[in-house]
Amino acid sequence: MKTQKNPIAAFFTSREGYLAIFVAILFVVLFFTTNLSGSMYIFLRDLAYLIAGGLALMMVIMLGEIDISSGTVLGLIGFVTGTTLKMGLPIPVVLLIAILVGMINSAVIAFITVRFRVPSMIVSLAMVKLHVGLFPLLPDAGWVSNIPSSISDVGGARLFGVIPVILLFALVLLIFFCWFMKYTRFGRKVYAVGGNKESAKLAGINSDKITFLTFLMSGALLGVTAMMYWLPKTQVIPSGTIGMEMYFLPIAVVGGVSIMGGTGRPIGILVAGILIAMLQRACLLFGLGNQYVYLSYGLIVLVAVYATVSDIKFFKQKKTVGGVS
C-alpha cells in the first residue's frame, strides 16, 4: 500500500498526467505558430462530440468488447433527428428519440453478442454493412437539408463568444461518468466483468446482464454524440459518417482504456479527446492532406496499444482498477 499522495501530484505522475503535459505543450506550440485562436470556437465544438463518443466507446472497450458501427450509426441517428427536427418537434423530444435509436442499435449488437457468443467485432461489422446499405435506400439518400437556422442556432449557441454550450453538456456528462464509474456499484461491476468475465461470474455478478446494460448505455451516449455532431449543422449527410469510428477509437485507447478490458478512467477521455481534436485542427491549419490524418490515427492507435500491452515501465499504469491503488 502506497502512502496517500496529494491528488494533484498523483494526477501528474499518472499516465493521464504525462499525456496532459504533452497536450499542453502541443497546444502552446499550435497557439503561437498557427491561427488556432481564430478557430478556437470550432475546435471546442468538435471537442464536445469527441468526448461524448469517446465515452461511448470507452464503456464497451472496458468490457473487452468493441462497437465498430459507432461511426455509421451517427448517420442513421442524424437522418432520424434531422427529419423529426424539420417536422417541428422540440429539441428535448428529438434528443430522446436520438438516444432511443442509438440504444436500439446497440441492443441488437449486445443481444447477438451475449446470447449467441459471437464476437461483438464481427456483429458490429455486419451492422456497418447494414447501415451503409440502408443510407441509399432512405429518401433523398438520407440527406436532410434546409434545416431552419433557428435550430442550428441552438446547437451553435456560445458563451463569451468562444465557449460552445454543447461543450458544457459534454463536460457535465464526463464528470457524471467519472463519478459513476468510481462510486456506483454498477461502475465497479463493469470493471470486474472487463477484468475477467469468469471470475466476475464466480463472484456473483451476472456478467451477461452487465454487458447488455453497458452496451445500452453506450448506445444512449452515441445518441447524444449524434445530436452534438449534427445540431450545429444545417444539413445532415449520413454517408459522411463512414469511418468516423476511427475518431473515437484512438480517444478511448489513448485515454488509457486497455483493449483487453478492465482498466481505464473517464478523465483520460478528456485529455485524449483534446489531443485528437487538436490533431484534426493542426492538420487543417498546416494545410496537410488526408494522408497525414489517416497516418496519425493509425500510428497513434498502434503506439498507444503497444504501450498498454507491453511492459514499458514508463507507460505502465500504476493504478490497475479504476484508479484505486
Next chain:
Amino acid sequence: MKRKMKISYELIMFLILAALVVMFGVLTGGIFFNPSVILGTTSDIAYLGIMAMPMTFVILTSGIDLSVGFMMVSSAMVFSVVYQATGYNLLIAAVACLLSGFVFGSINGIIAAKTKINPWLITMSTMYIFQSITWFFGTSYAFSTGYAITDFGYGTIGIVPTQLIVLLLVFVVFYILDKKTTFGRYIHAIGYNEHAVNYSGVNANKMKYFVYMLMGVVCALSAMMYLGKSWQVNQTTAVNMNIEVIALVVLGGTSTAGGIGGVTGTLFAALIVGVLKRGLALMGLGGDIYNFVLGGVLIVSLIMFAYLEKKKKLVSREMAIKNMDE
C-alpha cells in the same frame, strides 16, 4: 459422425446455390440459364473470392484482417505507377505489385507475431496507415492501366472467364495447403488452442506471420484482377471491402472463434454471393439493396452458426457423459 455432418453442410451450400440459380432463372425469364451469363456471375466476385481464401486461414487462427481492402488498393496503385514509369512493362509491374503486397502483409504479420496486440486492432490501425499510403500517391491523376491486363480481368478461355479459372486455381492451392500439409493442420490447432501448439514444440508466431503474409500477397494478386476488370482504382474503392471479404468467410461456415471451417465453404459462399449480386442486378435492383441484403444475411447466418455450434457442443457433452457412465 463429425465427417458426416461436414459433408452435409457443404451439400446444403450447394443446394442453396442451385436453388438461387433456378430462382433467378425463372424470375428473369430464362436469361440466367445462358452459360455465358451464369459463368459471368463470378466476374463480380472473383477478386473478393480469392482474398477470402487466405482470410479463411486468418480467421481459422482466430485472428482477423481488416486491412485487406486498402492493402489491395495500395498494391494496385503501386502496379499502375510502376507500369507507367517503366514504359508499360507488364512483368516488372506485376513483380513490384506482388512485392508490395508481400511487404504490406509482412507488416501485419510481424506485428501480429511479435506483440500481444489483438489482431483486429493491429489490422484496423494498419488499415488507416495503408489508406494514408493511397492518399500519398496523390489525388489528381487516375490510376489507369490501359488495356494490358484486361485479359486477366475480363478475358475468357473458350467460354470460361479467366477470373473463374484464377479463383479455382487459388482455391486448389489453399485447399491443398489446408488439407494436405502440416501448415494447414497447425493453423486449425492455433485456432483451437495457441498455447497447446506452442507447448508441442511448434512456433505458432511463425505460422501467424506466414498467414498474414499470404494474405498480403493474395491481395496483390487480387489488385491486378481488379485493375483488369475496372481499369482504375481510387481512394474510396476499398471502403468497406473488408466486410465483404469477411462476410464470404463467415457465410462459408468458418467459425469466428477459430479452428472450425475450411476453404471449400468459402468458395461456395463466393459463388452464392456472385449469383445473388448478378441476379439482383438483372432484376433491376442495384448495388444499394445488395449491401442491405448482404448485411442482413450476414447477421442471420452468424446467429444460425452460433446456434448450431452450441447444439453440437451440447451433443458432444452428452456423449462424453454417456461414455463416462459406461
